[in-house]
Structures are given as structure tokens and as C-alpha cells.
Amino acid sequence: MFYRQSRDTFIRSIGEYGYIYSQLTKHDRTYTQEGGAFLKALSREPQSLEMLAVKACECFEGITPLDIQTDMQDFLDSLVADRYLVSGNTVEECAAMDTYFSYAENPKTLFTYNALQNSDDENLYADTQDVLGAYYREHPQIHSCQIETTNRCNERCIHCYIPHELKNVVLPYEVIESVLNQLHDLRVMGLTLSGGEFFTHPDAEKILRKARELDFSFYVLSNITLITPHMIDVLKEVNPNYVQTSLYSVIPEEHDHITQLKGSCAKTKAAIDALISANIPVQISCPVMKTNYHTYKDVLKYAYERNCKARTDYVMMARYDFTTDNLAERLTIEQTEELLKDIIQFDKDYLDFTDMPVRPISREDWGNRPFCGVGMNNLCIASDGIVYPCSGWQGMACGNVREQSIKDIWEKSPQLNKLRNLTKSAIPQCYDCEDRQFCAPCLVRNFNESGGDYLKVAPHFCKAAHLNRKLVEEAKVRKRAKQNA
DSSP, X not given: OEEEEOTTXXXXXXXXXXXXXXXXXXXXXXXXXXHHHHHHHOOXXXXXXXXXXXXXXXXXXXXXXXXXXXXXXXXXXXXXXXXXXXXXXXXXXHXXXXXXXXXXXXXXXXXXXXXXXXXXXXXXXXXXXXXXXXXXXXXXXXXXXEEEOBOOOSOOOTTOSSOGGGOOOBOOHHHHHHHHHHHHHTTOOEEEEEOSSGGGSTTHHHHHHHHHHTTOEEEEEOOOTTOOHHHHHHHHHHOOSOEEEEOOOSSHHHHHHHHTOTTHHHHHHHHHHHHHHTTOOEEEEEEOOTTXXXXXXXXXXXXXXXXXXXXXXXXXXXXXXXXXXXXXXXXXXXXXXXXXXXXHHHOHHHHHHHTSOOOOOOHHHXXXXXXXXXXXXXXXXXXXXXXXXXXXXXXXXXXXXXXXXXXXXXXXXXXXXXHHTOOGGGSGGXXXXXXXXXXXXXXXXXXXXXXXXXXXXXXXXXXHHHHHHHHHHHHHHHHHHHHHO
């Protein structure tokens, strides 16, 4: 029997762990010791079970290939069953087998956009997010990186966090190529290619092909209004994780008012249909603001009819130059309440998630937790080459890839070292807050909205968290009453 990675599967060694991720199913697993050694032997080329056993033996002392061959076959067959690997009786048969995304398959079971374990795996494998989160806290390592290849954009969205007058910078391909090579050498798996508008970059195709050559699981953020039939063919070939685009309303006047580009709604919808026809995974983002507050559900319906995943977001971020006039589009608390009621009523996954038992945690342990992955496992590189902790945090420069290696910036930046040592205890008001389980404090949102203080929480976020808790608890009571009736 011969085995190989599928085109949608990515494997990395992360410290003592072997890590495997499928961008097809959005599932992942971590393994230690024997499982990690088995993963290390795999590649995208078909290999016989016997050859794989020989390779895996290099990780052990006093073990022969025959000693592990049966266990290894069981391990590999389980990964084939879960679509991480493909197999065949011959090299040719194995090479011809592969996994492909299709909108015809049930998106609830295949195209879930989360990296949590399959529900059938819950008793077999640890939650990778917990395992890797604990590892990265002790051993910071870049797991994913966003490259803002340019801040040029053909749209002028009224809520955008990038000041429009600054949107004219392009990161040269030679710098991007160097960055991609460095990220590959650092064993980075996840990559986000964005703008501004990504497809305004003159070398967008070269960037996509280089990302595939270096074996990243990458996705593209784009308004897709500039996408061409040729570029759709390129995307089909390079196999991105998905393309994420924003559709603010199916009503052209509303969408175009938000983008400030007449005709953008029609172009975006046409490009979505073209990507779907090519079986390229699309995720639709629909940030909800005052302009589209009454019609955002039509966008969700539009996505549902096409088997696309759609997401809403009602928490808007101030611009990184500390101007806040874009927040005029932020929903009022009353509008936020109505939005949350809709989400709770119609999004079964949301209520099921909030209904999951919360593991008890002491006040002290909670205060020792990090805020997020900032400084731990992710990074953002802007179109001027400056490195930031995450997207939107242009007020916190950590280095410049034109002048330093990414490795040096990651390990030596005073800003990153300070952030990775930061815990939730840094915001005392959150310690005893009853709403803390329904709140995700965001340092960059704090920073941009407060004029540079990432520990100053904007009152709006506190009110939204309180509202979220109140509505979820009320929904749980109604749900249990219905079950007991």
C-alpha cells in the first residue's frame, strides 16, 4: 500500500508535536512521540508502507521497521478515512487519488471553517487549540502571518481602519519573495495575503504561485471586483484555503454606499458566482453597520443559497491613525441587541457553543492567561515592510523586513517581548466582571480607539459583552423550558 498527503493537507513539526491540518475539512490534530514520527515520514509523493516505516524508524532507537509497520498502517489508514491522506495499491493509483473541494458536498460536515476536532474525535484527540496554545505560551513560534502586499484599494469603504489618504504603497515582489522564503524556513504554516486590495498588486499572480511553491496553507482577502477569468484559473491551480470577500448588502445602493464605488455590488456578486462555478472556496464577510443593519440577513440568505459560509461582525475598529469618524457607522447598543437576538435565534452553532460547560477557573489563573495569540504565534507585515503584532495595529511598529530578518524581529523586538508577557491581569477591571466569558478583549481595538493605550477598554465593548451574556442566558432558559415541556 502507498500513502501520501492530499493536496489540502499540511504537516509541520511544532516543538515536540507533529501537527496535521486539512484545509478541506478544517480539522486538525496534534501528535507526540510515535504519531509525530509517523507524520514526519510523510510527503506529497506516494511512498510504500515499508519505506515510510523505514523513515519513521530514524526517530527511534532499537526499533526495526517491522516492529512498527502494523501500528503505522493503522495510523495512516485512520488519516485516510478522515481525508488527511490518500492511498492506493500502486504508486500510480495513489498519485491519481486526491481530495477536492466541491460545493455539492454538505458544507455542514465538510466545509465548516473551524479548526476544532470533528465531533467524532472528541474522545480520541486533545483539542489542538488548547495543546498548541499552551505550547506557544512557553515557546513563541510564528504559526501564521498576514502580508498586506499593498494598501492600494479601488474601494473607499466608510468603515475601513486604514486612512484612505495613505492607500498608495506597494510592497515590491522581491521583498515579498524574501519574506515568504524566511517564513518557510521558520516552518510557518498559515498565510494570509491581503491589501488594501490584493489584486491591485502588479505581481499578484507571482505571489500566489510562490506561496503554493513553498507549501503554505493560505487564504486571500479581496473585494474580488478586479478578479479576471485568468486569475480564477490561477486560483484554481494554486488551491487556496479560501477566498474571503465582503458583501455588505445585496441591494446595490447600500453596498456601493459603503464601498463608495458605484457598480461594486454587481461586480462582487458576479465574481462570487464565478469562483463558485470554479469550485474555489469562498467565505463571505458581512460586517454589520448602520447602513446595512436592516438587510444583512439577505446577505446570509444569499450565501446560504450558494453553500457559502458567511460571517457577520458588529464590532467595528477605529482607524490606526486614531481618527474615529468611521465609528459613526458602528451599531448602537439597541441595534446590537436586535442583531444578537437574530444570531442566537438563527445560528444554532452559536447557541450550542455558548451552552458548552465552562471549565472552572480561579481568579488567579484567569489573570495569568494571555489576551490572545499576539506575540505568541502570529504576525503582520504591512505594505511598507514594517512588522506589526497583528493587522490594524500600525501604531505598534516592531521592526522592518527591509532592514532585519523576520527571525530577529520575532525574537528580539522589545514590543513583541512585552506583549507576549502580558496577561489579562493587566486590566484589573476585567478580573471580577461577570461578563468576562462573553468578552474577548482586543488590544488593537483598545489601542486604536483610545489614542494609543491598549489597556484602556472602550465602554462600548463592555456594554456589548454584558448584552451578549444577558441574551444568551435568557435563550438558554427558554431552550431548557422547551425541552422540559
